[in-house]
Amino acid sequence: MILRIAHIGIAVKNIESSKDVFSKIFEIESPYSEHVPTEKVNISYLPVGDTLIELLEGTDAASTLNKFIDKKGEGIHHISLEVDDIKFEVTRLKKLGFKFVNEEPSIGGDGFIVVFLHPKSTNGVLIELCQKK
Ligand code: ZN
Numbered sequence: 001m002i003l004r005i006a007h008i009g010i011a012v013k014n015i016e017s018s019k020d021v022f023s024k025i026f027e028i029e030s031p032y033s034e035h036v037p038t039e040k041v042n043i044s045y046l047p048v049g050d051t052l053i054e055l056l057e058g059t060d061a062a063s064t065l066n067k068f069i070d071k072k073g074e075g076i077h078h079i080s081l082e083v084d085d086i087k088f089e090v091t092r093l094k095k096l097g098f099k100f101v102n103e104e105p106s107i108g109g110d111g112f113i114v115v116f117l118h119p120k121s122t123n124g125v126l127i128e129l130c131q132k133k
Helices: 015-026 064-072 086-095
Strands: 002-011 032-036 041-048 051-058 075-083 112-117 127-132
Touching (some): 015 041
Antiparallel strands (some): 002 075
């Protein structure tokens, strides 16, 4: 079951200056950050109500995120949907014909396991499914 929009991921070139921009918009005093080595990204989280804005900065040129920025520029990168049973949802959506970037959930940020639907089967929108570990 899809529970909520967990976060919206935004690809940025410089996380420090972007934190400043989005902190001003959302009037948030102390966003928290982490490094996710499996995805080669630094992430800063800005809570907005029940949802987070997730700023993503690639940590090396070979990261998927930097390839995205090279191709499309900075901007909205993905929408993350929290689910109660990620394996069930992968199976359900595969049966409906959706493609996945990776079918095995991996460790994402903020204490979640994640899997991505391939944007070719979702009108160009990268959709992440996430479940609390
Ligand atoms: Zn995400």
